[in-house]
Amino acid sequence: MHLLTPLTVRLRLALALLLLAPLGARAQAIDRVEPASWWVGMEHPELQVLVYGDDIGRARVEMDPYPGVRLDGATAVESPNYLFLALTVGEEARPGALTFRFRHPDGDLVRTYELKAREPMGPDGRGGAAGFTSADVIYLMMPDRFANGDVTNDSVAGLLEGADRSDPNARHGGDFAGVAERLGYLDALGLTALWFTPVFENDMTPEYGAYHGYAATDMYKVDPRFGTNEEFVDLVAAAHDRGLKVIMDMIHNHVGDRHWWMADPPTADWVHSYERYGQTNYAVATAVDPYASEVDHSGLVDGWFVAEMPDLNQDNELLAQYLLQNTVWWIETARIDGIRMDTYPFPDKDYMARWAEHVLAEYPDFNIVGEAWMYTVPHEAYWQRGFEAASGDGYDSHIPSVTDFPLMYAFRDAVAPENGEDGPERLYLTLSQDLLYPEPERLVTFLDNHDTVRFLSRVDEDDAALKMAYAVLMTTRGIPQVYYGTELGMANLDPALGDGSKRADMMGGWPGDERDAFTRAGRTDRENEILDYVTALTTWRRTADVVHHGQLTHFIPRDGVYVYVRHPAPDADGPGGADGGSVMVAVNAAAEARTLDLARFAERLDGYTTARDVVTGRSAPLGATLDVPARTALVLELSR
Structure with missing residues (x-):
């Protein structure tokens, strides 16, 4: 628990004076409304509005008629300073301002509440709600x-x-x-x-x-x-x-x-x-x-x-x-x-x-x-x-x-x-x-x-x-x-x-x-x-589609070297499709260099002839063996 500071009190009073249209003596009774506004066209029509202010729980609440919006009730709780309004914002509701009238024994208050229009999300709007996937870092x-x-x-x-x-x-x-x-x-x-x-x-x-x-x-x-x-x-x-x-x-x-x-x-x-x-x-x-x-x-x-x-x-x-x-x-x-x-x-x-x-x-x-x-x-x-x-x-x-x-x-x-x-x-x-x-x-x-x-x-x-x-x-x-x-x-x-x-x-x-x-x-x-x-x-x-969406085949580590291949799914289409490239990763955790016999990995390497080191950019033919330096991971793009 803590007490409100004098500055907080002054700010709350100023906010109430700006936002309330008083009809009675209790012009400063509402300090908070959460959420402060909402939107029409939501998937879920229910809306709960928390109203907080001195003794507001004793008020009887009315809402002026508004097409598509219904006030289903107001719940008073143990603290007399809260009311929870339950509303239904139907499909036919349009943007505008709801008007709530708080009938209180010590005086009435009127509060307006904004319903906004939703703006499109995603690439056709201003972005947003795009999610994140294995294509992201x-x-x-x-x-x-x-x-x-x-x-x-x-x-x-x-x-x-x-x-x-x-x-x-x-x-x-x-x-x-x-x-x-x-x-x-x-x-x-x-x-x-x-x-x-x-x-x-x-x-x-x-x-x-x-x-x-x-x-x-x-x-x-x-x-x-x-x-x-x-x-x-x-x-x-x-x-x-x-x-x-x-x-x-x-x-x-x-x-x-x-x-x-x-x-x-x-x-x-x-x-x-x-x-x-x-x-x-x-x-x-x-x-x-x-x-x-x-x-x-x-x-x-x-x-x-x-x-x-x-x-x-x-x-x-x-x-x-x-x-x-x-x-x-x-x-x-x-x-x-x-x-x-x-x-x-x-x-x-x-x-x-x-x-x-x-x-x-x-x-x-x-x-x-x-x-x-x-x-x-x-x-x-x-x-x-x-x-x-x-x-x-x-x-x-x-x-x-x-x-x-x-x-x-x-x-x-x-x-x-x-x-x-x-x-x-x-x-x-x-x-x-x-x-x-x-x-x-x-x-x-x-x-x-x-x-x-x-x-x-x-x-x-x-x-x-x-x-x-x-x-x-x-x-x-x-x-x-x-x-x-x-x-x-x-x-x-x-x-x-x-x-x-x-x-x-x-x-x-x-x-x-x-x-x-x-x-x-x-x-x-x-x-x-x-x-x-x-x-x-x-x-x-960013553009390694086979890493974003491809399959993974790994091989039992030997002598401190772990090898796996990211490869396209057999039925995949596009640049990372069945005929596209794969990525081979060889991690050598040992303190000595290792030479790998690539025949062991043939099931995933067959048909590939060239390997490009992603970090250095250098390409080399894919031969019978691969040298992996000590304490190094090689990331190799494979191509046919």
């Missing part, structure tokens, strides 16, 4: 740590935390303006999609450090230290202009304890009781374990993620509808292309399935990736849509994509210097379990992310290991995600610094930085070498 960034393009919003009056770059766990000032200035850098890397960690307002105390965005205090507003809602919309549009999709990070498991709800929750069960459940047990396996005890399962889904993050109760129908609509509102408003849903196994899983089904019915081309931090393939596969036949409990999540954490660990094990020749076996065995996934090509694959130790630090800062793993990331099945800074060989800072050690600033993103790593002249020779390698593979992948 996603770049994950934390806006606070990428670039600071507007120093005037580093500290914002009325918000609890300002920027302090001397503290790795504080805000550093990165913002939308900084990202917008560097879209050219991102485009040149060969990326096709950007994933931002959450951009919602996180007005938490400096002691907590909510630069990461996962402790929302207002779900309809971006954090002012990143910019405004309008600036976020403009950033998405600018990304679309460059052919870059945008993925928004959302969290329906929890909010920050300074969310405006928490000062005055609508109902006693809006969040789960911390006194009863405490902090979550993080035992994600209990979400799928057929033998899990009730106490362990509820400890996972009802406990708070941390003490500063109240756990939302999606069994509350008013809250569930609020969250569904918030998602749709952001898709329509910002025209994003996909969502990464945080902590997917932690909320009520039936609600999450309902949410995914709702979103995908509204936007059929959209894509959702659920963060399911599971350690085994069966546990991971459970969360992908279509697994219900094998799950035992008939559960279908409805989400197309999940995060491939088992493969993340296999990437590290495959190339870590200490594993030597034995490493590739881990990768082979993990991929050999793909039969459990309904759609393995839709898994989001990655070497690391904002929650893990950076990949390079996992492999003793061995650049050869990073390059080998990156080559596999770009060529195996799935939708690859690259964590910001990987293209420069960024490693962890001092582990004693906590999460901030994984989330260093991009050098050159701030005025006054000693060098600018966004430019070739500002990078070290090592950084340029790694970036050139990454760029060669990523830009090539």
Whole structure:
């Protein structure tokens, strides 16, 4: 719980005066209406409008007649300061303004509510809702740590935390303006999609450090230290202009304890009781374990993620509808292309399935990736849509994509210097379990992310290991995600610094930085070498149709060498069709060079005569043997 600051009170009063048309003495009774507007022509006609204001729950609500729109009811709750309006917006409804009349014992209020026309999405409109697929490469960034393009919003009056770059766990000032200035850098890397960690307002105390965005205090507003809602919309549009999709990070498991709800929750069960459940047990396996005890399962889904993050109760129908609509509102408003849903196994899983089904019915081309931090393939596969036949409990999540954490660990094990020749076996065995996934090509694959130790630090800062793993990331099945800074060989800072050690600033993103790593002249020779390698593979992948959609055949690793071929399906058409080229990948994790007898791979190499090294661009005849240097991955385009 927290008290409103005087500034917040003044802002709310000013907003009410601007937006309300008073008929009585209570001209300042409505502080919030969420969502603030809606659209006609939606797939789902139901609309719930949250109205918040002093004692508004005692009002009787009437709506002036409006063709195609019906007020079905108004629900008052335990807090007298809320009303939840239930409406039906039918197919015949047209854009315009609804008029609500709040009849209150102390005076009446009139409020208008806008219904907007929907603008087309996709290539025929202004972009948006395009989804993301195995043809994409996603770049994950934390806006606070990428670039600071507007120093005037580093500290914002009325918000609890300002920027302090001397503290790795504080805000550093990165913002939308900084990202917008560097879209050219991102485009040149060969990326096709950007994933931002959450951009919602996180007005938490400096002691907590909510630069990461996962402790929302207002779900309809971006954090002012990143910019405004309008600036976020403009950033998405600018990304679309460059052919870059945008993925928004959302969290329906929890909010920050300074969310405006928490000062005055609508109902006693809006969040789960911390006194009863405490902090979550993080035992994600209990979400799928057929033998899990009730106490362990509820400890996972009802406990708070941390003490500063109240756990939302999606069994509350008013809250569930609020969250569904918030998602749709952001898709329509910002025209994003996909969502990464945080902590997917932690909320009520039936609600999450309902949410995914709702979103995908509204936007059929959209894509959702659920963060399911599971350690085994069966546990991971459970969360992908279509697994219900094998799950035992008939559960279908409805989400197309999940995060491939088992493969993340296999990437590290495959190339870590200490594993030597034995490493590739881990990768082979993990991929050999793909039969459990309904759609393995839709898994989001990655070497690391904002929650893990950076990949390079996992492999003793061995650049050869990073390059080998990156080559596999770009060529195996799935939708690859690259964590910001990987293209420069960024490693962890001092582990004693906590999460901030994984989330260093991009050098050159701030005025006054000693060098600018966004430019070739500002990078070290090592950084340029790694970036050139990454760029060669990523830009090539943009048009490598056989990697996007082709089949995969791999061979048991021998002597530390793992070989696989991406090849067209027999009935495929087009450049990557049955008569098109294949891609052979040979990963040598051994400390010595290897010479491969290509006769072993004849089933996939027959008919091919030439191999082109994707990284160097050099071509050579495909003979009887192939030399693979030590600690190297060769990516070879094969042609006839």
